[in-house]
Amino acid sequence: MRRFLPVVLAVCVALSTASAQGKTPEAKAHFRAGVQAFNEGELDKARRYLESAAEQGLSSRSLSYNLGVVYYKLGLYEKAEKTFRQLIPTRQKALAYYNIGLTALARENQPEAAAAFREVLASDPDDNLISLATRQLERLDLKAARPVAGKRWAGLISVGGGYEDNVALFPDTAPEQLDSGFIEALAAASYYLYGDAMAGLRSDLKLFSRQYPSEHDFDLQVIQAETRWLQQTAPGQISVGLGGDYIWRDRRTRELRARLTAGITTRSCPGPGSRCVIKAEAAEIFPEPGFEAYQGQMYRLDAQYRIRPGNWSGKLRYRAEYNDRDNLDTENEFFSVSPERHGLDASVGYGLTNKLTVEAGAGFRFSYYRTPHQLRIPEGTLTIRREDKRYTLSVGTTYRFSARTSLSVDLDRTDNDSNIDRYRYDRHTATASVAVRF
Template sequence: MPRFLHVTLVVITFWLVPGADAHSAPANGQNFFKAGIEAFNRGDLQQARDYLEAADGLGLDSKALTYNLGVVYFQLKQYDKAAATFQRLMGSRQEALAFYNIGLVALAQQDLPRADRAFQRVLMANPEPKLETLARTQLKRLDVKLAEPRPPQRWIGLASVNAGYEDNIALFPDSAATAIEGGFLESVGAVSGLIYGSRKAGFRQDVKLYARHYPADSDFDTQIIQAETGWVQQTGFGRIHAGLGGDYIWLGGKTREGRARLVFGLKRQDCLGLANSERCRVEGEVKQIYPQPEWEAYRGQQYQVDARYQASASGWTGSLRYRVVYDDRKNLDTGREYFSVSPLRQGVKAKLEFAVTPQLTLTSAAEVRYSYYRTPHRLQVPDGVLIIRREDTRYDLSLGASYAVSKTVAMLIEANQADNDSNIERYQYGRHSVTAGVTVRF
């Protein structure tokens, strides 16, 4: 642990007067508390912890006890216990002080982004001048550390298991008499790492797995495997990458299509100079789609450009994404009717996150996507034949929350509403869903 962390924590320990805010506590609880402080002052941390835990277990109502117990846990390097103990001070007059110490815990655990959020929350809690100065000092040091290149992990991974409910699985139009609804189980896995070279220049491998199962209607089950191998290169302008990939998709337990992908992109920090902790990314993809015979209408190419911007400040993180997708597919001709499956799509997505505490983050997002089908549809209608160029505008809104149980485990919940407004009635639909699950990073 850096030396300045130890010194700063010990100085703050004596800002609270032991026992000053106790309320009608049992005499033996008070005695254990005093004995714990005495043990701490003579350097016996193990005994100090035992005495303070005993006072806490006897119901001593004292913010000073809670604070000093957190300090002892910190000194003993029991960081998870320390953070949980300081968390108990939220909503009290010591909230700013608690956030400061949670930031120190995060630094000790080498979790720099969580430390940054905690110190930002100190400033938002209207601290007294001395504590404000300390928090600003830590943030300045973090600005330097977060800007430094970190030793890369050669391999990282993620696994997620979720359960949810949808009220319109098949995306039936609003005019339909009924809709297919039900629960689903969802799993996600991803592994990414360097197979040759270093973060500055080397070959990278990415593998992603996705599966969704509807127990009540397996015809809508979906499985996807994606793999990509590419070269990454750090330059003075940013980090560039280019590679080749492939996808394989199953629907309802049957193979639907395979895809070959050419990918390229650029990532850069502090790209626009509008805020601290900026990140920009521009990526492009060219895909060749090879469908199974029953999906032959979807054979062809797809071209995509994706641009993203993200910035963080004072516990808030905002991002903006623009994506344009151009499809050149075979399209579906039944003889009597003709359906275009080759839209030009453009979409904008805005996302906002707020760290309520270092563990709890609230998220909201909104997306608008416009699709223009270049070739007109030819549809049979009661009055005869309708020839119309399809245009859709889809709106997506979501609200969610995540709680970090530890550095690697998080619980998530999200509610989503999607509405598709189309100039062809059969494609006009709404869908609501809710999802909850657990994510593990390794």
Template sequence: MACYRFTHYLAPLAILFLLFSAVTPASGATSGQAEFEQGLAASRNGDHQQAIKAYLQAQRAGFDKPALQYNLGVSYFRLADYAKAAQQFEQLTGDPQWAALAHYNLGLVARRLDDPDRAADHFEQAYRRSDNARLRALAASALDRLPGTRADAGTTLSATVAVGYDSNVALAPDAETVNLTDNSDLFVEAGAVINHRLSADRNRARYLFGGLHLRQYLDVSEFDQQSLRLGFNQEQILQRWQLDLRAYLDSIHVDSDRFEQSLNFAAHARRPLGGGRDLRVHYQAGLIDGGSRYAYLDGWEQRLGIDSLLPTGAGWLRFGYQLELNDRDDLEQNGEFFSYSPTRHSLFARLTLPDAGHWRYTLRGEYRYSNYDDPYRISNGTIEEVSREDHRYLAGIRAQQRLADKTALFVDYRYIDNDSNITAYDYARHQVMGGIEARY
């Protein structure tokens, strides 16, 4: 029992050591830095009331850095003000450099509040996200000591409800092209994802998962969408790589007609590189059945991509490349031929900005080039052959505000411009939506 009590308190003390060795202020005076250093000195002396006072003074002076939020959370924790401690740590979970440490401390908070299941969730996040062997060992030890947690299984659920506006529902040059009086419409969207854990082995976790997505337009109901996903995945750690292997079935319906049904395999690998950086590679292959109405979509689709996360002065930049290969049956009728087997090259960048107040903003840009090896045969009185090429540009911004521990409000806008050498495939689209996300 004495040994247990010692190890029970060892983890918080060890993490505090990590804290003070990791948050040395940067050289060069900045506004509020002197107050921040006073807070550090008070913390080292065990005077956390004074430390909090100094940290808040530093914050009011404009010193608003992750190190301050983290140290402020630790001082609140040491004074048993767990609600305020959790608030500080939660703000750091979106920062790749601090996320693992923040989740570990949120686990400590949950454990003090006698919520072992939530503590287990946070310790597991810390274990999986960290590239620091010491922190991973602390998280593993904390998991092993938790009483009464889900020994072999656990279920999580996330849900989204949103409303929005789509300026180009049919992705067409104009409404007349698709025989619509108005190609823009309002919509309601809802989705849910459920994960059920089958094993408690943190180095080789297995899950069953499912997802449901619905979009209902106000007027253009023939473009209503319903999709369902069911699958199995295994997560494991191999050396410094974090692997996620998945097999799943997708079923997509448009206006209650089956659009696509596919059997998919995907492999994702992530390697933390330290300092909040990482490298990710992924591969996905799908065998697609378009059903009787969309039989020309039957065939294979493969995607191979690589991307990386890089902390910058402006925020956290993720950028990458994806290759997409398609081998579909295509459509041939009345002497005409339409290819649905493009080869696509995509470049993308996504910049997540530091929190501004209670909001977090993400900027996104993407360029995609598509070419179709088999030329189209189009009848305009005579048969004309055209090799289709598309250039698609996407720009978007997403703003998210945390409302509670596991609930957030979001607003999302994106603009797409597709430039094709076949006029019928030219289009521009504006889409804006806002809603609430929740995790349970």
């Protein structure tokens, strides 16, 4: 059991004090002193400071986690369990149950521990907690209890709508822009064909549709399917998979894609509640007649760093893309559709309450087209290598009615600054959606 305890303790103890919402500066100071005392191995001192912070009205998930861990380390298992149970109504429900399971094991109450670990699996946890809880159940020789409802599969349905003020991405110099409302839907499902998150074969299916009732030329539908082998290793969870995409535009088939993917997810990166993800993808594109210029290969690299200190969350993401397409060569002009791209996005979120979260983000993407365009202009032919700089801003909020149902409202702005006038545009989008998880 103690092989897995440090994984959870690292999350619990290192949580930032930034999320603590106290009634007095003294309470916050006692909270910080309690965390410092714990890090120095002074458990009794840590307990006094953290209990003092709670008595003075300080209330946060960080305080509950840290105080629960201190109680556990001191052998006060009933107090530890009671403290961890305060977190069940929050987004850390799965982690709370895992800690409760550990306290039950420490009290040699195996049936209660097994019940807690099964609650972890039923609480939509991340893959790391699935692995830990599954292994604890295996150690308790309760494999027969594992295949209960919701353990081998997960699903999501989201339905929403919104408004775009530049659907066609007309340039800034255009006399007018085409705006429209839209309706969109997303359905996703994952199922373990064999094994589980420790070592298993998982199938993923996603369907996305966006319809513009007044502008069907811009309707978009996408089906994505992938089968991946997942393996838990010492560095983290690795995956290798094969997949395919089927894309429609204006209710007509646009292209097919065959994808080879690989990735690794690890929690051994610095920071409280952190996670690092690296993914690589290689795709072969098979366009339908009329879109032959897009035939070729696309390669992507995606690196993410996520952190969750208390009520805060943050994400930093870098994406690189390389395209080798046939390009579009007409009788009078030549257009490159083979860009190299580099993008950086950052976002930060804050849980105002256990149900309401706000988030803001910003991003930048640079696109460089290796083969120069050849464009007809009044003076003759212009040969120019296209370069785009795209800037994005976003704000949003999510309200969780329950652990499975939520409402999101998002506002986004995109500005594309290109050295070719016809590709310079800006767009504003507002979206509201309801999501249900299974």
